[in-house]
Amino acid sequence: MSRRVLITAGASGIGLAMAQAFVMAGDEVWVTDVDAAALEALPETIIARHCDAADEARVAEIMAEVGTLDVLCANAGIAGPTAMVEDVDLTDWRTCVSVNLEGAFLAVKHGLGPMKAVKRGSVIFTSSTAGIFGYPNRAPYAAAKWAIIGLMKTVAMEAGPFGVRANAICPGAVEGERMEGVLAREAAAKGMTRDQVYEGYAASTSMRSFVEARDIADMAVFLASDAARRVSGQVIAVDGHTENPDPKL
Template sequence: MNRRVLITAGANGIGLVMARAFAALGDRVRVTDVDEAAVAALPAGIRGTVCDAASEAAIDLLFADIAQEWGGLDIAVANAGIKGPTAAIEEMPLEGWHQCLGVNLDGAMLLARGAARLMKPARQGVIIFISSTSGLYGTPFRAPYVAAKWGVIGLMKTVAMELGPHGIRANAICPGSVNGPRIDRVIEAEAAAKGMTPQAVRQGYASGTAMKRLTEAQDVADMAVFLASDGARMVTGQALAVDGMTYNVDP
């Protein structure tokens, strides 16, 4: 397809699986990540840049480079995020709160801002935000992460309204618990906070969905590919859960 695709935090996890999916379609893919080793190990066909998604200066420099090299951008995915602290609200550290909102929400805004500047003159483009089912329902002991992911959905809806008249669509994917090292760390922290075993928390996550299993990164990538396609040309301003239908969010 030869579309120009940018994905933040794209050298690991969900981001890398999305990058592979777009590259497999023949798109030109560029990812950012703070993990230098992962960027150095990216597969052929995916270009990486070591970049902090929450740094205004770094993101502005990245978009300036994209404008010079590609002359525009077709698809932007705001994927960068961290889990933030796991604690009861009365124990929540303000520093951890700020850091979590900085990466998850400020990073999404900076990506959208840079993408809009390149997409508006072309009167076309797709912006995909990665939120979470925590941004739909809330999650105990995860206040900073939940607040950030709810904020991402509000940001997405506003971006969709602003940019729709310019031919640009914006949507948010809300993954459930996605198998991989990141959810392992989340489960361990939640188990410690609740006095449960990690196995019990994991089983609770799975049993709280209609499909009785955790989400895979490929499921999220498949949704991103669809949202970026012409088949989704009238889909904008939507928060789309990819979670096997979560109905119990407190294992």
């Protein structure tokens, strides 16, 4: 049976991989994104809507348009600044926390009601291994991703009696444009080369590698499926087993 799926920040990166995976599963997929050009490039098989994840009025408008949801992927996020905590600008802190945490909050605030009404649904939060470990030079991002875990567990407890599950995926270092930006900024902050920082991230995993967006998408499809019908309130890392987030600091 086809499900209705909404993915925030679904026009690129992990969100796009999720959208493609759910389309392949035969689902009706809606994505929101702030990047108008990326939305324009999406195939017709994906329903696209322009939206800033932290704009409550717009989020509410789109959720009302979508109507009943089976799967909600609260995926919107930005990397935020790379700096020691005492050097983080307050505006940069607020922007990072707003997109990562408030974006997730607004998605569930306005998307959860229809799920509870029909007594079914799966909410999947994109956190990060930064939501499991402390990350040097990434204080706003880590703080927001830790907070998403608390939000997820609360949603799981509140929505569980209505047949709605909630879980969080914690990606490790994901190959792609966003991670390349992180690598460049960390290299500059630490006086290292991009390759040295990359090798440090890879060396901190037992599998000695980055993950790909499709790895995260595969987990999302599983968590939304009947095969995971009793999986809720869980923090699931897809990271090749991170042991130490920054062994070379």
